[in-house]
Amino acid sequence: MKLVYFAWVRERIGKTDETIALPEGIATIADLVRWLKTKGEEYEYAFENEAVVRAAIDHVHVKPDAPIAGAREIAFFPPMTGG
């Protein structure tokens, strides 16, 4: 599964994207965030305020309870400031 990061989430984690092998029992976006936060302090920093970071599965906005089974690409990013 490919993870992609944008803006300050990307800067805090220190990479634009990565491919991960998902461990058992990770069913939702919230599960994935919880697991990523165990991977190192850069992830802890990026997700220190979990309610702020947004997620998308295969280019569609999703909530933290969204199931991730079958996802090709999951993105994490700050609230958007375009326009």
Added chain:
Amino acid sequence: MSVIRIQAEPFDSAAETEALTGGRGDIGATVAFTGFCRDEGGRLSALELEHYPGMAEAEIARIAGDAEERWPLLGLTVIHRFGLIRPGEPIVLVLAASAHRQAAFEAASFMMDYLKNRAPFWKREHLTDGTTGAWVEAKAEDDAAMERWI
């Protein structure tokens, strides 16, 4: 029916209007909104816009589809730039066409309110002293502006 472009290059609002309306007799109204980069009282040398390629197009297309369901539009063009944009340069264009003005006014406003909250773009400030400033924070009033359409 909508035209959506995500590009680094500037755009010409008048040319886009001509492209949308040229040779047609059914359009009675167009509303063009252009968002520009401000210098914030001389503090900024540029805004840097990061985007999520693929999702930016897809999300704007979804918002445009919603607008086309809500209003009887005869055309809709959305252009959003990325990269380094200097004060005075345009960032975003929403151009809505309809038979009567109300649909074009409302659809353009709806597009901008949703685009600001849901299109995956992020602004970062570049300062006139040569340093790179902070990421622009999302505003609560932009959230509220979107809520009024629900």
